Amino acid sequence: MPGAAAGFCIYNDPALAIARLLELGAERVAYVDVDVHHGDGVQAAFWEDPRVLTISLHEHPRTLFPQTGWPEETGAGEGEGSAVNLALPAGTGDAGWLRAFHAVVPELLADFRPQVLVTQHGADTHFEDPLAHLAVSLDAQRAVMESCHELAHRYAEGGRWVALGGGGYAVVDVVPRSWTHLVGIAAHAPVDPESVVPPSWRDLVYARTRQLGPGRMTDGRTPSWKSWEDGYDPADRLDQAVIATRKAAFPLRGLLA
Template sequence: MSGRAQLMWDEGVIGYDFGRGHPMDPVRLALTKRLIESLGVERGPDLSVVAAKPVGDSTLRLVHRADYIDAVRRASLDPASADQRYGLGTPDDPAFAGMHEVSALIAGQSVGGAEAVWQGRALHAVNFAGGLHHAMPGSASGFCVYNDPALAIARLLELGAERVAYVDLDVHHGDGVEAVFWDDPRVLTISLHEHPGTLFPGTGWPQECGGEGAEGSAVNVALPPGTGDEGWLRAVHAVVPELLEAFGPQVLVSQHGADTHVEDPLAHLAVSVDAQRLAAESAHEWAHTYAEGRWLATGGGGYAVVDVVPRTWTHLVAIAAGTPVPRETEVPAEWLQEVYARTGRTGAQQRMTDGLEPHWRGWGAGYDPADRLDQAVRATRRAVFPAHGLLP
């Protein structure tokens, strides 16, 4: 083991840019990296910053169809020729010059992190530019061109992993990753997301449990709109740990979309940075408890690009590096200056906390059959727990 953690980063990932006015503003990546630097997280003794190469076609084809890869490459050379049959050139996924190259670069960071973890060059790896979980084998979707978490998992399987667990904490259903491994019992996908009746992509019902021969390998918790810290953390802990213990993964891959936050403009949950930080701590603990410490963490959604995303993902990196940032830490003045220089905004959040100390009731304390959150958790447990030999 050469180091505790790797931060997978290449400045080129900031080129993942759908254009002015698009919610997926790459400034969120730049500001996260600068906050990590400003707080000294990169100088920790157990963190290395590593740039991996873009994935090539042979790796992309582990998940994506050859005709789709060709379509992305054509649109990348000539955005005006983008073929909407492949989800390209749409309002969600506008084509842009260099789209193939930067998407392959982002995927390369997740695949490179997965390789480092599996081969023992690092215990943990983080690619906060990744987490593009909506991309399908044959189409772009939901701001995602290549599905880097699925590619990382597929590469782990190619390297010999027999059981990989994927935990998706984004506000949107991790539909692309689920679809790729729907029939594969070697991969357990767990997604906690806002109810599909109220949010894109409209999938992720508790009854979606995996294909024939892989029953119980897909797990979905559909959270009621308005769910806050207590309910969100209650749902996470009522579902994830028991399933991980039963499944026994060799590697944990997690997706930490910051769009569960109450200030996110595209969704309707009410989670704080403090709860997101606790969830990252839990993922770290799960990796050590259930997966011999092997952990690949990615970013994901998150459209409050100044006040939420940089703080949440800086906490994630610091936790992986073994140097957590204390909640009450003030953000450095130099970072606030960077925010102003890049966005023209003043008045960004001054501390690494929303000022909350979330608590939640464990599932073992009992459930309220009249509570919508408890109903959602109960539906998921009933749908999938018996397939793992667990009581619902």
């Protein structure tokens, strides 16, 4: 895999950034990937490296490229337990996506205490994305960005956070708004979801694509979710996905499944 392009990627910017951090002496780097596709390249790059904890939330490999990211993929050798995979059922929406994120990510970061948190915010989880089958709104994507920001301040040394884009194929309606929110949050200058998209940008979009473009920085949703600590339903498909991940990965890190 290291010598070849895959998916729509030639260069793996997260893997290169993490490799550089290690070169500079980092001993613990956490990578959280919420792109709809499995973070297969970063996982492969650090498969046997206990210094890098990779956590990927993605649509289930049964229904989406690259058909990897099963919960049982947990790393090898000294890196056993350093890969965590949460494979979400097709159709997962805001409440399920946020529930899954919070059922897995904070606990792992609280235990690992990374020196740097690297996150990958592919916007292709969105319900309008043409390539995948999750049903997440811009507002839930924004909620996860804010959570990553908070988690960096709480658990990463000095609040160090590298926030990256990723995939995203609804290139007019979703990606520009999603990553604008990400940059705003990372810069401590968050964009109000009720903000109107600048007319000059919409004019540019219309001139280039003959599409009207989105009017506001929100999809009008107010996402909420139920906490894992309040219990789960073994018959629910989303909960089954979370259970599979916790069972496969948590004991390897000395955590209760």
